[in-house]
Each structure stands twice: as structure tokens, then as C-alpha cells.
Amino acid sequence: MLKVENLAISFPVKAGLFSKRRHIKAVRGVSLTIQKGQIFGLVGESGCGKSTLAQAVIGMQRPTQGQVFFKGDDLYALSTPAFRAARQNMQMVFQDPFSALNPRFDVQRIIAEPMHIRGGFSGEQMEGRVLELLNLVGLSPEDRHRYPSDFSGGQRQRIGIARAISLHPELLILDEPVSALDVSVHAQIMNLLMDLHEELGLTYLFISHNLADVKDISHSVGVMYLGSFMEYGPTAQVFAQPLHPYTHSLLAAVLTLDQQKEPVITRGDIPSPIEVPPGCSFASRCPLAQPKCQVETPVLLEYRPGQLAACHYPVI
């Protein structure tokens, strides 16, 4: 369904008159494959490049290097009409349901907007489809004449999801879809996403900073740090036997309701993506770092079947 090869994205940063022009290296050489019907979990802390990667996948951000293949076609080499056709096949659900919906449009208009843009639908068809979608995401038919301000965060997220699936896309990119929601609503939206995945046979790229969100729903997972994958593999395996010290740190930092377990604290701050340190990008915070880690950049190696880690001294 989706294949990303050696993708790199950098942004120039404004610098002083005499200083050298610098670049933020948001994504540095990422490759991933998502099979049809699979859920890929992309995890990482803020600023690690996960959202930039998503934008490149969906055609909103031309990569500096590398390719994105959607159903076998190089997305950024397609002609404009072909690109638009491919683009309709992948849709995005955003994190903040408050800013993702136009406050001046009613729900009918919001959900029908993609159909308007694509064209070729009669008013009746659109109305019918909107009703169908409302039902699918658990909203009532009367809701279609209301405005976003009438809805709570969870309901708005449902509207955003209805809009995303209105054109029958095959790939959904979910950028932190539940991070802004309350605990009790969080689970409702996760369950809705799971149901839609099953009923509509969708493929998901699920982005989250919360490991617990990704753990139960994704087939494979990629752990990103400073623009590149630290670890990549089948979800169950990565969670049960993480290879990379960073994955260990992430898992250990998750607070639990367990009263005995004391969380382990990872020291240090995330380095700036402008001045990515040489060697392993996690070396400055890694409890297991050796001199070699500061000099030589580790590459992703398959330490266990399907499970890759970019680390000189993985936890085996």
C-alpha cells in the first residue's frame, strides 16, 4: 500500500547576515512499508519528525530526498491529475479537533467538503452519504445542521473522521487523533477507529507520542528519535523485547497505576534538530552509551526476524 524509501526532509532556517545558512533536519533517512489493511504505529516525542513524515506521505511536503510510493506509484513523480487521484485515496485526521473544523460551516458542509472538491456528486448523493457517514461514526442525523462549536472534543473528532473517510480512501493518516481528548472519550474514539478499520478494510498510519495507544492496535511500529528510526518491527515483539535503549527509556518513562513500580528517568534534553550530534543521536542521553556511539552513526540492522534497531549495543 505504502512504501517510503530513504526519506529525508530539511527546512532552511533564517540565519544572521554573515552566518552560514542552516537546516533543520526534520526527517533523516526513513524507510517504511505498510501492507494493505495494516496499522503502522509511529511513535516518538515532540519534534522527532513524525508529523513531518506524515505530511510527506500525504503529499503536503515535498521531501528533500527519497521517495514515497503509494500503491506502487512514486507520489512526487505523478502528473497533477494522477496525483490528485492518489491524494483522494489517502486522507488525514488531525490532532486538534477544534482547529481542524471550519467554525462557520455546519456539519453537513464540513463532511461534504471533500465531495464538493472532487465534484461529480449530486446534492442528494452528498446528503445521503453524509447521513451514512454520521451513522458510521456514531452521530445522529440531526447533527448535520449544527456547527462545530455545538460539539464536544470527542464529537468533533468523530466529524473529522467522517470527513476523512467520505471519499472511501484506502489509507488514513491519523496524526495524534486521541491526544487532545479526555480519558473517557479517548477510549471511545480508539474503539471507533478500530471498528472502521475492520468494517472498511482501511490501512492506517497511526502517529502517537503515547506508547500505550499504539501497543494494542498496530501490527508494526516505528520508534522515531530526532528524525530517524531507532527501532522498527512487529509491535508485539518491540514491546515485549525492545532492542534499542531509547525504546527501553520510553517504556520505562510511562507512568502506571502500579504502586510498586518506580519509573526510570532518562536524563538530558532532546538535542536540537539543527545541530544533530554526530554518531548516534540518542548517545547524549543513553545510559548504555560507549565512546563509539559519539563517533559512528549506527545503521538499522535486523537483530531478530523483522525487528530492526539502529544501535551499536542493542539490548539482546
Next chain:
Amino acid sequence: MSQDALLLVEGLKVIFPTDAGIIKAVEGIDLAIHPGECLALVGESGCGKSVSSLAILGLLGTPPALVRAQTIRFDGQNLQALNEQQMAQIRGKDIAMIFQDALTALNPVMSIGRQLDEVFLKHCGMNKSQAKEASIEALRAVGVSSPAQRYRQFPHQLSGGMRQRVLIAMAFAASPKLIIADEPTTALDVTIQMQVLEELRAMQRKSGTALMLITHDLSVVNYLADRILVMYSGKIVETGPVKQILKRPAHPYTEGLLTSVPRLDTCNTRFYQIPDQVPNPMNKPSGCHFHPRCSYAGELCKQTMPSLRSLSPQREVRCHFPLQKGEGGDSQHA
């Protein structure tokens, strides 16, 4: 127990009259915080937890809000009787706040050093050079690296975790008796959240400051708090020691919140969900506000709001059919 409380609030009500109707944000809550204790106010957005803390501090604009309380007593003083100037003296000196969003809480055009100095100059009677020294020391105490350099930097030059540390340093600066922390780590990444929480816990334990923690995250509560107060739709539904409540919740809402927390240690193909939505504050359900979402609700719950009843000397619950019986089992009720 209320006699030796540092902060005692009784019958706090906050109402917002609007054109569309009356919003009852807080419907009469009682709370007490003792010196050195960490009390967690837990609930989802709109339950009234932040509004309560702002009302206690006198930070709610009146109008639009109407604040009523039988008692708001802090350290022997009746806060309701103080004028704005006296309140301002208490805020910052005796009661400090840590807000969720450090970027908006800090002044963007002032170096963090100057912002910290302000606390020492205003509340501790120091001169400029003493204040600078104290500020740098305060930054060091919360784990800010190279504090002398950071002192000259502006908020935008710091990372989110660093900014939050600056807020913590600022809150502890004047050695307050009480700190109110409103979602102090919600905006932070997991590994950074842990660093900041550890700093906060260490500072609190060292200084013996009482802490009122406002959060929706029960795992943060588990890490930091001694006592918990669960709010739902403007009312307290359960209160007691953290360890007991997290282990054996008595209110169905608390139970729901606990099971909703996504976990790493269990494997579930389905997420536990509390059905439906938090009620509209303008149109709350009759009887127990939680009954439409409660799987244990009976006829009684639709009609009468349960009162906050004592389960054991330390625990209270507002439920007709609590999930836990009082200490010592059923014999107590017999």
C-alpha cells in the same frame, strides 16, 4: 481534621450566568489541604477542577463568575475578607501557581532571570544582586543546566521541559506554604514529563510545601499525590487516600476512569470506554449527574442526588450503590 488544615474550603460554588442559561461549574465542594500534603483534584475537562482553584485564589473575574463559599480559610486568614491588594500579596508569596502551558505563563519579552528576580525582589525583600544570586540558585535546584547562562535567556530559547522547570523554580522561590499545580506536565513528552515530575516531587518533599495538583492523569496522581479528590460535573464524587482509591475505587466513575487508562502491561483488543459524554453544564441530568453513563445505575439514581457519605474515616463517596463497603465489611451497616 479541618482545624489544622492549611487551606480549608467549605461549600464552594461557582456559577456563570450566560445568555443561554446558567452554568453551574462548581456545585458546593469542600476540601482541606494539610501542611506538606499533596492533594490531587482529578477529573475530565469541564468538571470544575481548574475553576475551583481559580476561585479559591480569587483569580476568577466576578463578573462573569459568581463565587460563593461558606469558608475559604488559608493559614488562619479568611481569604474572602481580603481586598485585592492583600490577595495579591498572598498569591506569589504564600500560595504559588504552576500552570500547564509554560510558554503563555512566562513573559516572552523578559529574560527568565528577570522574571525570577521579581519574586525575590517583591516577596523576599532582597536587593538586585541578592535576587540574581538567589535566582541562579533556584534554577540550579530544579535541574536547569548552566543556570548562569539560562538566567539571561528568554522563554522561547528554552525547551518545554526547561520552561516548566523555570515555572517550578519560580513557584518555590518565595518558599510558599501552598503550591497549586494545574496540569503541570500534560504538555510534556514522556521522558521529559518524568524528569519534571521527579523534580517537583523532590522539591515538594524537601521544602515541605503543600501541593494541590490538578490533573486528569491518574498515573501522575499515583506518582505524586497522597490524597485524591475526584470531581464529576461540578461535584466531588469520591475522596480518600490515593493508594486505597486506585486499588479499590468506590465510585463507578472513578472505576471507569481507572479502567480507561491505556496500559502497557495488559493486552486488550478493545479499549474500555465510559459510554456517552460528560454532561452539558447547562443541562445536567437529574439525580446523580453520572447516572446516564453508569452501568450500575438504578431508579433511585435518576431521582435523587446521593450525598457524600463516609465509607471509612478517610474515605467518602457520593453514590447510592458504592462499589466498596466501608472498612470492616458489611458489619458496619448492620
